Amino acid sequence: MALTLPEGDLQTRLExxxxxxxxxxxxxxxxxxxxxxxxVAAKGDVPAVLATARETLGIPHLSFITVVxxxxxxxxxxxxxxxxxxxVRVKTTIEGDEPVIGTVTGVYPTANWHERxxxxxxxxxxxxxxxLRRTYMWQDHFDHHPLLKSFEISTKRTFEGLR
Amino acid sequence: xxxxxxxxxxEGALTEPPSSRLVSPDIRDEFGLETIDMNMGPQHPAMHxxxxxxxxxxGETVVRCDPVMGYLHRCQEKIAENRMYPAVIPMTDRLxxxxxxxxxxxxxxxxxxxxxxxxxxxxxxIRVLMCELMxxxxxxxxxxxxxxxxxxxxxxxxxxRERERIQSIFEAVTGARMMFHYIRIGGVKADLPxxxxxxxxxxxxxxxxxxxxxFVDLIQDNEIFISRTRNVGKMSQxxxxxxxxxxPALRCTGVDFDVRLDYPxxxxxxxxxxxxxxTAGDVEASYRVRIAECLQSIQIIKQCLEQMPEGExxxxxxxxxxxxxxxxxxxxxxxxxxxxxxVVSDGSDTPYRVHYRDPSFCNMQLLQEIVPGHYLxxxxxxxxxxxxVSGGWDK
Amino acid sequence: xxxxxxxxxxxxxxxxxSFGAVLFLVLNxxxxxxxxxxxxxxxxxxxxxxxxxxxxxxxQPAADVFKxxxxxxxxxxxxxxxxxxxxxxxxxxxxxLVWLVVPFAPDAVVADLNVAILFFVAITSIGALGVVMAxxxxxxxxxxxxxxxxxxxxxxxxxxxxxxxxxxxxxxGSLSLVDVxxxxxxxxxxxxxxxxxxxxxxxxxxxxxxxxxxxFDLPEGESEIVGGFMIEYSGMxxxxxxxxxxxxxxxxxxxxxxxxxGGWQPPLPFLDLGPFNWVWFGIKTALIMFTFQWIRWSVPxxxxxxxxxxxxxxxxxxxxxxxxxxxxxxxxxPSLGA
Numbered sequence: 001m002a003l004t005l006p007e008g009d010l011q012t013r014l015e016x017x018x019x020x021x022x023x024x025x026x027x028x029x030x031x032x033x034x035x036x037x038x039x040v041a042a043k044g045d046v047p048a049v050l051a052t053a054r055e056t057l058g059i060p061h062l063s064f065i066t067v068v069x070x071x072x073x074x075x076x077x078x079x080x081x082x083x084x085x086x087x088v089r090v091k092t093t094i095e096g097d098e099p100v101i102g103t104v105t106g107v108y109p110t111a112n113w114h115e116r117x118x119x120x121x122x123x124x125x126x127x128x129x130x131x132l133r134r135t136y137m138w139q140d141h142f143d144h145h146p147l148l149k150s151f152e153i154s155t156k157r158t159f160e161g162l163r
Numbered sequence: 164x165x166x167x168x169x170x171x172x173x174e175g176a177l178t179e180p181p182s183s184r185l186v187s188p189d190i191r192d193e194f195g196l197e198t199i200d201m202n203m204g205p206q207h208p209a210m211h212x213x214x215x216x217x218x219x220x221x222g223e224t225v226v227r228c229d230p231v232m233g234y235l236h237r238c239q240e241k242i243a244e245n246r247m248y249p250a251v252i253p254m255t256d257r258l259x260x261x262x263x264x265x266x267x268x269x270x271x272x273x274x275x276x277x278x279x280x281x282x283x284x285x286x287x288x289i290r291v292l293m294c295e296l297m298x299x300x301x302x303x304x305x306x307x308x309x310x311x312x313x314x315x316x317x318x319x320x321x322x323x324r325e326r327e328r329i330q331s332i333f334e335a336v337t338g339a340r341m342m343f344h345y346i347r348i349g350g351v352k353a354d355l356p357x358x359x360x361x362x363x364x365x366x367x368x369x370x371x372x373x374x375x376x377x378f379v380d381l382i383q384d385n386e387i388f389i390s391r392t393r394n395v396g397k398m399s400q401x402x403x404x405x406x407x408x409x410x411p412a413l414r415c416t417g418v419d420f421d422v423r424l425d426y427p428x429x430x431x432x433x434x435x436x437x438x439x440x441x442t443a444g445d446v447e448a449s450y451r452v453r454i455a456e457c458l459q460s461i462q463i464i465k466q467c468l469e470q471m472p473e474g475e476x477x478x479x480x481x482x483x484x485x486x487x488x489x490x491x492x493x494x495x496x497x498x499x500x501x502x503x504x505x506v507v508s509d510g511s512d513t514p515y516r517v518h519y520r521d522p523s524f525c526n527m528q529l530l531q532e533i534v535p536g537h538y539l540x541x542x543x544x545x546x547x548x549x550x551x552v553s554g555g556w557d558k
Numbered sequence: 559x560x561x562x563x564x565x566x567x568x569x570x571x572x573x574x575x576s577f578g579a580v581l582f583l584v585l586n587x588x589x590x591x592x593x594x595x596x597x598x599x600x601x602x603x604x605x606x607x608x609x610x611x612x613x614x615x616x617x618q619p620a621a622d623v624f625k626x627x628x629x630x631x632x633x634x635x636x637x638x639x640x641x642x643x644x645x646x647x648x649x650x651x652x653x654x655l656v657w658l659v660v661p662f663a664p665d666a667v668v669a670d671l672n673v674a675i676l677f678f679v680a681i682t683s684i685g686a687l688g689v690v691m692a693x694x695x696x697x698x699x700x701x702x703x704x705x706x707x708x709x710x711x712x713x714x715x716x717x718x719x720x721x722x723x724x725x726x727x728x729x730x731g732s733l734s735l736v737d738v739x740x741x742x743x744x745x746x747x748x749x750x751x752x753x754x755x756x757x758x759x760x761x762x763x764x765x766x767x768x769x770x771x772x773x774f775d776l777p778e779g780e781s782e783i784v785g786g787f788m789i790e791y792s793g794m795x796x797x798x799x800x801x802x803x804x805x806x807x808x809x810x811x812x813x814x815x816x817x818x819x820g821g822w823q824p825p826l827p828f829l830d831l832g833p834f835n836w837v838w839f840g841i842k843t844a845l846i847m848f849t850f851q852w853i854r855w856s857v858p859x860x861x862x863x864x865x866x867x868x869x870x871x872x873x874x875x876x877x878x879x880x881x882x883x884x885x886x887x888x889x890x891x892p893s894l895g896a
Contacts, residue, residue, distance in 0.1 A: 003400040003418055060404045061420075063494075064520035066505045077505065079492075083404075083420040110407025113528050121240075136233035136557065147241055201699040208784055223703070223862060314772055314859030320603040387773055387858050539703070540776065540861045 006058050006082050010035065013086045020057045021088070025049050037088040046078070046092050047102040053080055053088060054107045062108040065115065067122045069149050074099045074124060094124070103129040121147035184224045185536045191221070198226055203542070205234050209312050211546055212553020216530070220539060228534040228542070230527055235557035243517040248274055248484040249348060251517065255504075256342040258519060259555035261304070264290075264297040265497035267346040270517075272428060272493030273504040274348050277486035285474040286350030287430045292467040293336070293345065294495070295460045296363070299370075300329040301498035302411075302453045302460075306378055309450060309547030313391050321377050328366060335359055349478035360468050367464055374461075379454060392446035396533050396545040399444065406532055407525040410500025411452045412549055416444035422496035434466050449548040485512055499523055499550055523555030576668045580657045587808050588801040589619035595804075595851055602855045629793035634696060637790065641695030646791070646798035649688030652681045653806035660812045661736050663822045663836040674735040675727060678813060679720050682768060685806065686712040689770075689777065692799070693787035704786020707862055708770065708777030714866055715767035715774075718873035722757040722764065725877075725884045726750050726817050735813075739821030746825040751818040756880045758818045760873045762846075765810040767869065769803065772854040776862055811846035815839065819846075 006013055018037050022030050025048060029040040041049050053059045063079040073093050080088040094101055103126040104111045113135065115126045120134040123145035133139060137146065144151055186196070203216040213234035219227040239258060243251045255266040268290055275282065307322030330340040336355055337345040345352050382388055398408075403416045413420060421438040423431045439455040441448035491506040500522030507516040526549045534542055566572050593608070593616070600607030609615035633642055659674040661667045671677055686709050693705020727733060729750060730741045742749045751758040767774040778786040788799050815821060819842050822835040831837060860868065 003404055005418075061409075062407060063501065063503055064505065064518065066507075066516070066518040068507050068516045077490075079503070079505075081426075081501075083418070083425060085425050087426075108407075109405045110525060110528060113524065117524075134233075136236040138233075146238065151241075153238070153241060153245075199699055199702075310858060314775065315855075315857055316599070317603055317855050320605065324604065381856075385857060387860055387864075390864050391858060391861060538861060538863070 003060065004058070005060065005084055006086070010085050013082065013084070017053070017057050017059070017082075017086065017088050021049060021052060024052050024056070035085075035087070037086070038091070039088065040091045040093075043076075043092045043094050043101050046076075046090060047104050047107065049090055050078065050080070050104045051107045053090075058082070059086075059088060062104070062110050062114070065111060065118055067118045067124055067147075069122060069147065071149050072096075074122065076101065076118075076124070078104070099124045100127055101125075102127050105129055121145060123148065184538070185226065186221055186224075196221065209543060211308065211551050213557075214551075214553065216542070218539070218542075223538045223540075225534050225537055225539060225542065228530055230530050232527075232556055235553045237558065239558045240517055240519065243514055245513060247512045248486075248514060251514065252347065253342065253344045255519075256344060257554060258558060259497065259499065259502070259521060259523060259552045260341065261301040261552050262297055262497045262499065262502070262555075263341065263343055264293045264346060265495050265502055266519075267343070268294055268429075269493045269495045269497075269502050269504045269519075270506070271346050271348050272495065273491040273506040274484070274486065274493075276491035276493060277489055277506060277508055278348070278480060278484065278491075280349045280478045280480050282350055282478045283475045284430070284472050285354075286476045286478070288467050288471040289351050289355060289476060290346055291429050291431065291434070292363075292464060292471075293333075293343075293351075295463045295467070296329055296332065298460045298498045299457055299464075300326045300333075302457050303378065305498070305547070305550045306382075306450060306453055308550075309392075309446070309544065310382065310388075312543035312547055313388065315382075315388075318378065318382060325370065325377075332359070332363055332366065335362070347477060348484055349480040350476045352477070354476045360471070363464065364468055367461055371458075371461055374457065378457075382450070383454075389447065391540075392450065392544055393443075395446045395537065395541050396529075396548045397443070397445040398529070398533060402532070403444070403529075406528045408500070408529060408549075409525070410496070410498070410522050411449055411456065412500065412526055412529070414438065414440045415448035415452045415548070416440075417442045420501075422494055422501050426494055428493075428495065433470070434463055436463050446544045446548045449550075453550075483512065485510070497522055499552065499555065500526060519558060521555040521558065523549075523551035523553075524558075527551055527556050573669065577658060580668055581654060584654055584657055584805050584808070585801065588804040589623055591804040591808065591847070592622060592800070593619045594847075598848065598851045599855050602852070623797070626794055626797040631793040631795050632790075633795075634698065634790050637697050638695045641691050642790070643695075643795065645688050645692035645695055646795050646802065647688075648691055649685065649802040650798055650805065652684040652688070653802045653809055655681050656809045656813070657805075659735055660809070661739050661816060661821055662839050663833060666833075666836060667736060670734065670736050672732070672734045675723055675733045675738075675817075678735075679716075679723070682719075682806075683716055685768070686716075688802070689787050692791070696787070696790040698790060700784065700789050701787050704777045704789070708787050710862070711770070711774060711777060711865060711869075712768060714869045715764045715873075718760050718869060718877055719764035719768060721874065721877035721881065722754075722760040723817065724881055725754045725757045728881075728884055728888060729753070735816050735821075739816055739823060742820045742823055744820075744823045744827045744830060746820070749818065749820040749823070754818065754880070754884070756876050758814075760877050761814060761818065763873065764869075765814060766850060766853065767865070769807045769810055769850075771807065771850060773857050773859045774865060775859055776865060807850060808843070808847060811843045811850065812839075814846055815842040 014032050014037055018030055018032055021027065021039060025041065025045055027039050027041050031038055059080045059082045061081045061083055063081045066077040068075040073095050076092050078090040101124065103115060115129055116132060117135045118124045119126065119132055120137055126132060199220045201218045201220055203218060205213045205215045215231040217229040217231060218225055239254050243254060252267055252270060255270045256263045258266045303322045303325050307319030310318040333343060334340050336359055337343040398416055400416045400418050403413050404418060409420065417440050419438045419440045424438055436459045439452050439459060441451050486508045488510045489508055492503065494501060494503040502522055503520035505518040506514050509515040529549055534545060597607035607615060608618040611617045611621045633639060656678055658669045659667065659671055659677055689708035689712065690705050693701040726738060730738045770777050778788065788796065791799055822839040824830045824835065824838050
């Protein structure tokens with residue numbers, strides 16, 4: 001039941017990951033920068049790219065999912081770690097104000113809470129997520145997504161719905 | 164590999180695997196058994212912070228465990244967007260308040276990634292020294308908390324005595340006992356006072372002398388401790404990695420992932436230390452891993468004190484920290500696991516987005532997966548395995 | 559003056575006055591034990607216990623009692639009030655009643671029953687009722703769990719408690735506690751804890767379990783169910799439960815001393831103090847209570863299934879086996895028994 005981590009020299013592994021992902025998916029950009037495999041994919045491809053990374057290339061760990069609100073588009077970054085020094089960073093962009101993207105919980109179960117946090121803070125809906133509810137904010141009456149740039153910090157907003 | 168001989172010595176502890184205890188729902192329906200829905204509420208004297216656990220209990224067996232967080236949420240990521248880069252550092256202090264130095268270090272690494280500033284070697288050594296002292300000040304109380312939740316009240320007081328001594332060293336160096344604001348972008352705030360290296364050395368030697376007596380002898384062979392923690396919270400390596408667990412909780416299953424060795428940063432490549440793993444994957448194994456990591460930290464601190472070069476302590480970042488547009492990533496090994504910071508800059512004085520990947524948040528997913536099937540009193544030792552801090556999971 | 563002393567010879571009056579005196583002792587003991595517990599725990603934890611109120615903190619129990627008298631007795635809105643308020647009383651009365659049969663010194667027993675051991679066993683069993691009343695009357699999930707655990711624990715540890723007494727009864731040939739003390743001579747190696755060592759250990763462990771102290775304080779498990787069956791009590795009701803716990807801890811220590819450690823007998827004949835032998839009784843009881851506290855602050859607590867395993871699978875077989883050993887040795891060497 002022991003976990004097998006990828007073997008080999010760092011540079012070889014990075015090139016293998018780059019090649020593996022490039023060959024199987026049409027990626028918009030792919031390069032190795034400073035010891036990190038940097039990939040930009042279309043939003044519909046992301047679950048498939050991560051599935052390849054996990055199953056074919058054997059990258060075991062999803063470190064975090066960051067969402068950046070670019071006021072008009074949302075930029076997601078998935079950081080995958082192979083626990084031996086190599087990093088694969090998958091970026092994708094979602095247009096519009098109602099972002100929806102497929103979930104990766106089937107591939108990396110740890111994404112469950114990361115995606116919940118992304119939903120809570122930004123309103124990014126993950127299609128197919130088993131349990132998409134808020135992490136930090138109130139679950140019933142709080143309809144806003146706090147980390148959006150359009151959400152201002154003000155006392156009135158904080159206590160809305162409670163008084 | 165730790166502990167194989169010790170486990171063989173104590174075979175036959177009074178436990179059975181938890182999977183056999185769950186009654187299947189059909190049997191429950193047939194006999195008209197009902198489950199109790201209970202809160203281990205946000206107000207609880209023994210929780211690791213403000214956490215609400217919604218539990219569904221069948222007698223004493225937990226059928227479903229659902230953590231509800233958010234009671235300490237302080238919108239750190241949002242506030243960081245309105246503060247200048249150096250002003251975010253005191254806020255990172257308050258994220259995981261048992262590992263303040265590591266939080267600051269992670270953020271500063273991310274910003275230095277954006278800036279390309281030269282960090283003086285003395286500053287790097289001081290950073291590592293402070294981080295390893297912080298690791299001691301975090302692992303020792305976490306052992307105390309584990310024992311407190313098991314019902315032994317004494318080890319936590321011994322643990323906090325050690326933490327108090329370390330905090331007085333921090334006070335002499337940084338000026339504060341807990342929220343240091345010491346590691347700055349480009350180095351550290353100020354040099355160590357001249358008598359501090361000797362004080363740290365004396366303290367470390369005395370800690371090494373009585374560490375075994377205080378934290379190992381009274382606990383490790385205690386029958387009750389062994390029967391409460393062996394085979395409790397047992398996970399396999401696949402389960403742990405799938406759930407995104409890092410840190411001592413992952414290393415206690417056997418996966419030897421340590422950010423200090425696998426993704427080296429600062430001066431860790433020049434220091435000699437080992438990655439501690441155990442194979443059992445239960446609470447007892449995590450206790451052993453933390454004890455051994457304390458001893459490793461003591462070795463690292465000694466090496467830092469011996470190898471520390473002279474020089475400046477703060478690199479030249481210019482008057483204003485205004486990185487070019489881009490993204491910076493920093494990753495450190497906090498006492499709880501892999502702590503990463505992702506900073507997005509838009510060329511102005513304030514960050515555009517700061518994202519903290521806190522290990523307590525990610526490790527808490529264990530509760531949903533592992534706890535069902537265990538008894539109610541087992542929940543607290545499992546939280547001792549994860550060792551979360553509420554500032555971490557709530558940001 | 560002479561009429562008062564003559565009055566003390568009259569039976570019901572003597573009983574009432576001496577029981578009143580013992581009750582006064584027990585209530586004070588409960589208060590003093592809170593103080594002793596805090597100081598002992600303090601020194602084990604490398605800190606001072608309370609040391610502000612009075613010289614070296616010795617007036618702390620007075621401050622505690624005063625505070626508890628003035629505190630509001632909160633009861634949950636939907637609790638069953640009669641059961642809820644009756645529970646502390648139901649817990650305190652058995653703990654106080656057993657003091658009726660404890661021999662403090664030669665001829666200093668409130669009630670010299672010739673079935674004193676049976677009385678002790680019967681009254682201690684009632685203690686479980688108080689726990690269930692407290693948990694049931696509070697009507698909250700935590701209390702219910704605590705009460706169920708408490709009832710299971712107390713009932714299952716009564717079996718080894720009673721079985722371990724039987725060796726002493728066989729050696730003495732009588733159920734009277736005064737006879738038991740007389741039969742253990744006035745030298746430390748003739749006391750019953752040596753020939754009945756497994757029984758002594760079992761009685762001691764079962765005693766800790768009956769009093770619900772660490773390592774058996776799961777009904778009150780502070781780490782998960784915060785107070786268990788007594789979570790909803792505050793003020794004087796809580797104080798009465800605490801007094802009942804400390805009184806029962808003291809009574810279990812006193813009975814342990816009486817049965818196994820020679821009661822009021824001095825350890826060596828030349829240390830005999832005559833009518834002042836209650837000093838020896840007091841010293842021995844205090845020593846046993848100190849060990850209770852020492853264990854409390856040293857070990858973690860057992861989980862419910864491990865606790866039941868220990869009681870039924872370890873202690874009961876041990877006592878049964880030793881009963882047969884004792885009976886066999888008494889048959890082989892008739893001089894051993896009475």
